[in-house]
Amino acid sequence: MGLMFRKRKKIGPLILNFTENGFSSWSFKVGPWSWNSRAKAHRVDLPGPLSWKQDKNKSRA
Structure with a gap:
């Protein structure tokens, strides 16, 4: 596996993610969320080094 290019551009709470192929995704961050x-x-x-991530595989009833 070779080197990978990643770049993040922050605009306030909005974060734009780029890879070598161009725009990848966007994130929204407010405080710890x-x-x-x-x-x-x-x-x-x-x-510390911990974080919690929503389990998106569980369906809501």
Whole structure:
């Protein structure tokens, strides 16, 4: 596996993600909470190196 290019551009709470092929996805981050357009998942940063991510495979009843 070779080197991969990634770049992030922050515009306030909006984060644009780019790869070598161009635009990849966008994220929205407010405080410890964030949402990513590609994963369509919520994430919350916890103290230290921990974080919580929504399990998108579980269906809502």
